[in-house]
Amino acid sequence: MSRPLRADAQRNRARVLEVAAETFAAEGLSVPVHEIARRAGVGTGTVSRHFPTKEALFQAVLFDRMEQLVRRAGELAEREEPDEAFFGFFAALVEAGATNKGLVDALAGAGFDFVAAAQESRYDVMGAWSALLDAAQRSGAVRADTDMADVKALLTGCVDRERAAPDPRARERLLSIIRTGLRP
Amino acid sequence: MSRPLRADAQRNRARVLEVAAETFAAEGLSVPVHEIARRAGVGTGTVSRHFPTKEALFQAVLFDRMEQLVRRAGELAEREEPDEAFFGFFAALVEAGATNKGLVDALAGAGFDFVAAAQESRYDVMGAWSALLDAAQRSGAVRADTDMADVKALLTGCVDRERAAPDPRARERLLSIIRTGLRP
DNA sequence: AATTAAACGGGATGGTCGTCCCGATTCTAT
DNA sequence: ATAGAATCGGGACGACCATCCCGTTTAATT
Numbered sequence: 001m002s003r004p005l006r007a008d009a010q011r012n013r014a015r016v017l018e019v020a021a022e023t024f025a026a027e028g029l030s031v032p033v034h035e036i037a038r039r040a041g042v043g044t045g046t047v048s049r050h051f052p053t054k055e056a057l058f059q060a061v062l063f064d065r066m067e068q069l070v071r072r073a074g075e076l077a078e079r080e081e082p083d084e085a086f087f088g089f090f091a092a093l094v095e096a097g098a099t100n101k102g103l104v105d106a107l108a109g110a111g112f113d114f115v116a117a118a119q120e121s122r123y124d125v126m127g128a129w130s131a132l133l134d135a136a137q138r139s140g141a142v143r144a145d146t147d148m149a150d151v152k153a154l155l156t157g158c159v160d161r162e163r164a165a166p167d168p169r170a171r172e173r174l175l176s177i178i179r180t181g182l183r184p
Numbered sequence: 185m186s187r188p189l190r191a192d193a194q195r196n197r198a199r200v201l202e203v204a205a206e207t208f209a210a211e212g213l214s215v216p217v218h219e220i221a222r223r224a225g226v227g228t229g230t231v232s233r234h235f236p237t238k239e240a241l242f243q244a245v246l247f248d249r250m251e252q253l254v255r256r257a258g259e260l261a262e263r264e265e266p267d268e269a270f271f272g273f274f275a276a277l278v279e280a281g282a283t284n285k286g287l288v289d290a291l292a293g294a295g296f297d298f299v300a301a302a303q304e305s306r307y308d309v310m311g312a313w314s315a316l317l318d319a320a321q322r323s324g325a326v327r328a329d330t331d332m333a334d335v336k337a338l339l340t341g342c343v344d345r346e347r348a349a350p351d352p353r354a355r356e357r358l359l360s361i362i363r364t365g366l367r368p
Numbered sequence: 369a370a371t372t373a374a375a376c377g378g379g380a381t382g383g384t385c386g387t388c389c390c391g392a393t394t395c396t397a398t
Numbered sequence: 399a400t401a402g403a404a405t406c407g408g409g410a411c412g413a414c415c416a417t418c419c420c421g422t423t424t425a426a427t428t
Binding site: 189190192193196218221226227228229230233 | 373374375376377378379
Binding site for chain 4: 190192217218236237
């Protein structure tokens, strides 16, 4: 065990994390680390001390968001009917993807291999969603011959659509197309 | 008008173009120009003389493929029923995307702005497809309240799916989901 | 065969970015 | 208040890559 961080170090770490989250969400993984340091008002050394590599920084940001999503999936699973839970989470993921370019980049594999890192169940978004899909299929709300790969493909499309030109009505329409297509 | 290229220059140009097509298709836009030169067995100077920038090289490769696709759309339009023509072209685009990472990168906007360059009708893949969509909607095969953005989103998903793990049966299944969803 | 202009190769150049390092600074415990 | 250690800032370094340049080679023409 290491001693606690010094007060200023804690402040800086938190600030870097916050700025990194905003920046990755807005501009994706391609933003330079120097730029994040600049926006956070710290030197690049400070960033790289707290987060030895860019991947580590991104992972710290990403896992936070993924944890929230897994929690959301759990809530939906116990509060809603299987049909509502599954498609509700679908919509939540579209939302998350639309407002978080870093997440999309990671999903698209443009950068780091975040999938391997997400073994722990508390970060396993796709695992949680898979459970919702299972329940929806057992309840007869979704055709039985689909799998997560299909569903992920449809999600990818929606996210791209939403990023290109956010439009609530278009989103609803696309979701309704997908709901219809996935029904038995 | 300039005089014709010297014989060796013509050979080299053709060879570079061929190697670039293969390489971009297999590995996407991120492959270095030096690497393409190396594989073609020429110096980097030779590549950059024929194609002043990487974008120019990629565009030369890409437009070739796009022209083929537009021709294909035309054939489908006159030979098939509107329903078959539209979904047949959908399948052709999935196929093209699955075997051509460069095309996908370009569509995803990861690189150059190829859309602006594709004003000429002979390269306007989306325009040609849009005509097929129109016809399919008029014939009642596709619900009337969708547009190219929806359809493009669904395509994006299929292409990603196919690139991740090519599987003819999965492709069929996903296409059938989408067909069902798009019906009125 | 000799001439000359076109084309070639690949090293040089300039720019970007991630990571590391070190002298200067600031916090904390006494 | 002061020593000592933790932390900071931002420049240095190295890797990578697109583009340009120039001495050398080769094709076309007579």
